[in-house]
Amino acid sequence: MRKNVFIIIVLILLLILAKFSQGLNPYFYQVLIFWGINSILAMSLNLINGFTGQFSIGHAGFMAAGGYLSAALTVYHGDKIIKLLSFMPESISKNIVFFIFLIIGGLFSALLGVIIGIPTLRLKGDYLAIATLGFGEIIRVIIYNMDVVGGARGFPGIPQLTNSVWVMFWAFICFITLYRIINSSHGRAIISIREDETASEAMGVNTTYYKVLAFSIGAFFAGIAGGLFGHYLMLLHPASFTFMRSVEVLLMIVLGGLGSLTGSIIGAFVLTVLPEALRGFSGLRLVIYSLTLIILMLIRPTGLMGNREISFGNIMSIVKKLNRRTGNIK
Amino acid sequence: MLENILQQIINGISLGSIYALIALGYTMVYGILRLINFAHGDIYMLGAFIGFFALGSWDMPFAIGLIVAMLLTAIIGILVEKLAYKPLRNAPRISLLITAIGVSFLLENIMVLLVGATPRAFPQKIPTEVYLIGNIIVTNKQIIILSVSIFLMLFLQFVVNKTKIGRAMRAVSQDKEMAQMLGVNIDNVISFTFALGSALAAAGGVLVGMYFNKIEPYMGIMPGLKAFVAAVLGGIGIIPGAMLGGFIMGIAEVLVSAFISSTIRDAIAFIILIVILLVKPTGILGKYMREKV
Amino acid sequence: MKVLEVKNLSCAFGGLMAVSDLSFDLYKNEILGIIGPNGAGKTTVFNLITGFYLPLKGEIIFNGKNIVGLKPYQITRLGIARTFQNPRLFKKLSVIENVMIAMHKVYNAHLSDALFLNKRYYKEESLQREKAEEILDFFGLYRRKDDFAENLPYGEQRKLEIARALATNPSLLLLDEPAAGMNLNESLELVDLIATIRDKFGVTILLIEHHMEVVMNICKRIIVLDFGMKIAEGDPEKVRNDPRVIEAYLGKEVKGVIH
Amino acid sequence: MKRFVKILIIALVIFSLFVLPLQAAGTIKIGGIFPITGPVATFGISCANGAKMAVEEANAKGGVLGSKIELIIEDDQYKLEEAANAARKLIERDKVVAIVGGVTSSEALTIGPIAQSSKVVLVTGTATNPKVTQVGDFIFRVCFLDDFQGEVMANFAYKNLKAKTAAVLTAVTSDYSKGLADAFKKKFTAIGGKIVADESYSEGDTDFRAQLTKIKALKPDFVFVPGYYSDVAPILNQARELGITVPFGGGDGWDSPELLKQAAKAAEGCFYSNHFTPDAKDLLVQTFVKNYTKKYGMAPDALAALKYDAMKFLLEGIKKAGSADPVKIKEALASMKTFRGVTGSMTFDANRNPIKSAFILQIKDGKVVYYTTVKP
Amino acid sequence: MLSIRDLHVYYGGIKALQGIDIDVKEGEVVALIGANGAGKTTTLRSIFRLTPIVKGDIFFYEINLTKIPTHRIASLGIAHVPEGRRVFPDMTVKENLEMGAFLVKDKTTIKNNFDFVYSLFPRLKEREKQLAGTLSGGEQQMLAIGRALMSNARLLLLDEPSMGLAPLLVQEIFSVLRKINEEKRTLLLVEQNANMAFSIAHRVYVMETGRIVLSGTTQEVASNDAIKKAYLGG
C-alpha cells in the first residue's frame, strides 16, 4: 500500500514535469513526445521478445489496429459523446473521451493479440517471426482497403489530443504494469518460458496461457501507442506501419538490452534522437546512422543495458563511484 | 478459361522462380550460420548494380558481366562478414540479426549516396523473345530465369551435400567447436559460405535486372522479404525448400491476383503462409523434430 | 496402494517402436528402478507419463485418473514431477528463482494482486521465498541461492534439478539418471539423499539409472526394458541373475555393486 | 579502443544536437522537406532538385528583396514522424519563413498543421489530396487535384480514343494513384463507358503479369494506369509481352525520361496527361528543361517541374510581400490571382488550389509529343 | 609427447584450473580422475585451446599449443572424444566419420581407417546411413570414438566415454580402448568410473578443485587409501 502511494506521488511529479515540458522549444517537445511513444512500443515489445522470448515482429500491426480504431472513434463519434458530456467543460470531457477511446483501441489490439496468439504461438523462433510479420502485413493491407479510414490516402482530420502529459502518463503506466508483472510469480513464469519452455512446462507453468498473456499485454500497449501517435500527428497512414516499423522497435529493444525495461527506454531514446542529431550531416546522415547501429552492436552485443535495470540503487552507486573518482582527481 | 489458368500458372512459376533465386542464397547462409542475413536482399541489389556497370559502362558480354558481378559481389560478401558479423560469432543470435539490419541500411544508403535513388534501365544485352504455345505466352527470359534457378538449386544441393567443403559447412552449422577440433578452419568455411551466398545473390540481381529492366538501391527490400518468407515456408535452411517455397509464393500471389482480387493479394498470400505454418510448423520440407527431452 | 498404473503403453517414432505394450504398477512410497540398454525406451516412458509425448495406445492411471492426453503442466499440477536426463535448468536465473518458478502454481496470487501490490502479493512472495529457501537448505544449496544456475558444478546442478522438481509439491517423482557423471562416492551419497527425500517428502519415486550401485542399493523392485518391452521384473537379486538381463544389459562382470 | 568509440559516439550525438545553424546575415531562409531516402526517394530527389534549381536561379539574379535565399533541405525518409520533426526543426531552429515540400499528401497533411499553427507558409508542388489546403490559409499548392486528371483522361479515352470499355490498374498503396483511378472510373462510367477490370498492385512491385493476363482476357479498349513511371515501365513491358496491344494511359506520374528508357517500344502509342509539354514553344519551359538537364544530367520529370514552380511561386510571393514576414508572404500569395510557371499558367480559387489546363501527350516514335490541351 | 606446464584457466571469477602439470608419454594410457567440477574437462579442452587460458603452456613435442588456432592443433595429430559426444546430429554416420578424416588427403588411408573403425564397431557399419542424431546414446559414443580414430591421430583425448552408458557397453568400450592402445596410440582418459579407468591406465592423475593432488602409476594411486575410499568403493 505504502508503495502505491509512493508510486502515485512519483507519477504526479512526473506529470507535472511533463506539463512543464510544454513550455520547451516545440521541436524538443515533439522529439520528447516521440521518445515517449517509442518507449511504450519498445517496452511492450520487450515483454514479448525480451522477457517471454517469443520472436515477434508484428508490433506495427498492433500499433496500427489500436491507433486506427481510437482515431476513427474520435473522428466519427468524438463530438457526439462530448455533446453528451456537455455538463462539464469541454477541455475535460475531451480528455476523458480520449482516454476511453485510447483504451478501447488498446483493448482491440489486445483482443487481436489473443486471436492471433493462440494459434501462432505454437510456432517457434523464426517461424513465429514470419507469422507475426505476415499478420502485421495483413492488417496493413486491410487498412489500405478500408475507405472509412481513408485507405491509401491516409486518415487525416484527427484532433490533436496527445500531449506530453498523456504520453508520460501512459509510458509510466506501461512501465509500472510491466515492471510489476515481471517481478511477480507470473513474471517468473513468463521468464522461465524464455529460458527453457520444456522445463517450464514440466514445472507446472501453463506456457500457452502466459505466452498469450504476454502477447496481448504487449499488443494492448502497442495499440495505446498507436492511438497516441495518431492523435499527435493528426493523421494516420498505412505506410507508417510497414514491417520496417516493427524492425525499428526491435532495434530499440535489442540496442537497449533484451530483458531490460529501462534499457528499452534508453534504446527508444537513442533511436529517436539519433536521426535528429544527425540532421546536420544531410546526405551522410543515414550512412552514419546505420554505421552507428552496427558499431553499437559490435561493442555491446547484448545491448546497452544487457538485462539489467537502472534503479535508484544503482544510480546511487554510480554517483558514489563518480564522487570517489573526482575526489581522487582533486 | 483453361488457357487463362495455364497462362496464370506460367506467370506464377516465373514470379516464383525469382523468389526462389533469391531465397536459395538466403536459406544457404541461414542453414550454415543460423543467421537471418537481413542484408541478403541488399547484396542482391549490389550484384545488380555491379552487373549494370559491367554490362553498361564497361560493355562486357552478358556471360562475362554476370561472372564479374558474381565475383565482385562475393568479395563484398566476404568483407561484410569479416567486418560486421565475425566479431559477433559468439554473441546472441539476435544481436547478429540487428547487425545484419544495420548492414542492410548501410548498403542501401551508401548506394543512394553513390548512384542516387532514381531507377535505372538495365542494359539489355539479351533481347526479349516471345514464344507462343497455343495462346500461351512465354518469353526467353522467363525460361532463362527458371532454368538458372533450377540449376543453382541442384548445384547448391551438390556442393552442400556431396563435397568436402559442403560437409565442412554443415559440420560448422551443427557444432562449430567440434568442427574446429577436427581440423576445419571455420573462418574459411564461413567466408566461403558468404562468398557463395553473395555470388548467388548477384546472379539473381543481374538476371532480375535483365528481366524487369529496372534497378534501384531499394530493389532488394521487398524481394528480400518475400524470399525470406519463401525460405521459411519451404523450411528454412533446406535448399529444395527455398525453391519450393519460392514457387508456392509466386503461384499463390498470381492466382490470388487472378482469381480472387489483386487488392488483397499480399494479405491472402500471408494468410496462406500462416495456415501452412500452422499445419507444418517448421515449413513444408522442414523436419518436424519433436525436441527430445 | 497403487499410485500409478501403466497399462499396455506403446509409443512409436516413425517406424520405431520405442515403447511397446508396457505395463507396470507403482505403489505408494516405493522406489521403482527402470534399467535397460541405451535406447531401450526408458526416457520415453518418462516422457509419456509426464505428457511430453502422446502414446500410440495404452493408459496411464495416476491416483485413479487416466492422465493420457493432459498437457505436461496439468500433469505436474496433479502431482507428478520429473528431472531431465540432460539437466534443463533455467541457466540464466538464480538458484532460488529456479525453485520459485516451480512453486508458481502452489502459492499463487492473482495477476491483479501483483499489479496493485496487494497484501496477497507480498504474502505469496514471502511464502514462496521461505519455502524455496527451506528446500534449498535441505539440499545444501542455500549458500548458492543467488548464483546463476549455470555456474553451479555439474553435481550441484543435478541436485538443483531434484530440488526444483520437489518444489512443485509432487506425490510422484521421476528421476532420469540422477547419478550420470558422478563417481562412486558421489553416487552413494545420492543414494542416501534419495532415500531421505522419499521419507521426508513422502513421495513415491520412479528411477532410471545405469549405475548399478545406485539401483541395486535403493530399489526394492526393478523393471528391465529392452527394445521398448519389459524383459524382466523383480527384486535386485532376481534381476541381476536373469540371463536375459545379463545378456542384454549387465554383461558378465558386474562391477561396483555394493551391498 | 571500445571506450574511445563510445566516447566518440556520445560526443557526436551531443555535438550535433547543439550545433547551431550558422546565421548568415541578410538571407531569407526557406525549408524544404522531401523524402530523399526511403521507398519514395525517387520522387523526393526530383522534387529537391527542382526546388534547388529555382533557388539557385533566384540567387544568381541577386536574390529576392536584396537578400540571398538559403534553402535548407531536410529528408523525411517518407516517415510521417520524421516529416513532423523536420518541420519543427526548420521552423524552430532554422527559423525559416516558409517551407516547400510535402511530396505526398500524407506528408503535406503532417507538415501542414505544424506550419499553420506556427504561422509559416507551406507551398507544395505535388500533394494532390483536396484536404491538404483545407488545413489552413498558410498552405498553398500549384498542382491539380487528383480528380481533375482522372476526369481529363476519362473524357479523353471516351471521346478522343472512342474507347467504350476500359480497365484500370491502380497502385493500391498510393493515394495519388487511388485518387486518379477513382475519378477516372466515376467519370468514365458517367459518360457512358464501362469499366471491365479494376485491378491493383503495390508500389514497388515488379511483376504484373497476373493482373495483365486478367485484363487481357477482358479485352478492354483502353487501360488506365495512374501510377508512377517506375512502376509503369515494367507494366507496359509486360503488357506488350503478353500481347496486349490497346493504348495505355496515365497521369503526370508517367512523365519522366526514364519511362522511355525502360519501356522504349512498349510505351509506343500511349497517352498521358501532364502539366507541360516538352516541345512546347514556351521559352520558359524550354530554358527550364535545358538548364535542368545540364545541371542534373537528366531531363526533368513532372515532380521536378512542379516543385520548381512551387518554389518560384513562393519566391514571387516574397517579392510581392516586400518582406520576409510569413504573414505578409501568406497575404501576398493569397492575393496572387495568376501565376505562370513551367507547369502552365494557373489561376487560384478561394481554397488556394490552382486552376490550370492539362496537356495530353502521346508517346510516338520513341518521343513524347503534344497531342491536345484540356481546359478545366 | 604432451606436457602441460603450470596451466591456469579462469572463467570470469571461477578459477577452474590453478596451475596444473601433466605429462603424457608416447604409447601410454594416462587416466585423469577427480570429483565433479574438478576441472578435468577444462584440462582436455585447454589442449585444443577452447578455454580462456590465463597462464601456462601446453607442449606437444616442441610445439606450444597455446599459441596456435584450434584447427591447426587437430592437424598435429591430436583427436578429441569430447564430453557429451558431440556427433553432428544431422549428418549420417558415414559423413560423421568422413568429417573425422577431414585432414586426411590420401584416399587409401581414409579407406583403411574406415575398415579399422568398422572392424572395431561393426554396429556403425550397419548404421552407416542413419542420421547420427537418432542413434542411441551408446551408438553415439561409438561414433564419437570412431570419428576420432579416422584422423590417424597419435594422441587421443577421451572425456568420460562411459557416461550414461549401459554396463555392458561400458565394458565393450573399454576393451576397444585397450585394443586401440595396442595399436600404438596414446590415450589421455578422463573417467568417473575409476574401476574401469584403472583397468587400462598405466598412470593416473587425481584432480581436485583445479589442482593435481596426486599422481603416479596405477598401482601406486590405487593403493592410496583415500583414493580407494572415494573412487574405488573399497
Ligand SMILES: Nc1ncnc2c1ncn2[C@@H]1O[C@H](COP(=O)(O)OP(=O)(O)OP(=O)(O)O)[C@@H](O)[C@H]1O
Ligand atoms: N523425439 C524422438 N524422435 C525420434 N526418435 C526418438 C525420440 N525420442 C526417442 N526416440 C528414440 O526412441 C528410442 C528410445 O529412446 P529413449 O530416450 O527412451 O531411450 P533410453 O532408454 O532413455 O536410452 P538411454 O539410456 O540412452 O537414455 C531411441 O531409439 C531413440 O532414438
Ligand SMILES: Nc1ncnc2c1ncn2[C@@H]1O[C@H](COP(=O)(O)OP(=O)(O)OP(=O)(O)O)[C@@H](O)[C@H]1O
Ligand atoms: N563455460 C564455463 N563457464 C563458467 N564456468 C565453467 C565453464 N565450464 C566449466 N566451468 C566451471 O569450471 C569448473 C571445472 O569444470 P569442468 O567441467 O572442467 O569439471 P570436470 O572435472 O570436467 O567435472 P565433471 O566431472 O562434472 O565433468 C567447474 O566449477 C565448472 O562449474
Ligand SMILES: CC(C)C[C@H](N)C(=O)O
Ligand atoms: C509524388 C506523389 C505520390 C504525390 C501525390 N500526388 C500525392 O498527393 O500524394
Ligand SMILES: [Mg+2]
Ligand atoms: Mg534416457
Ligand SMILES: [Mg+2]
Ligand atoms: Mg567434465
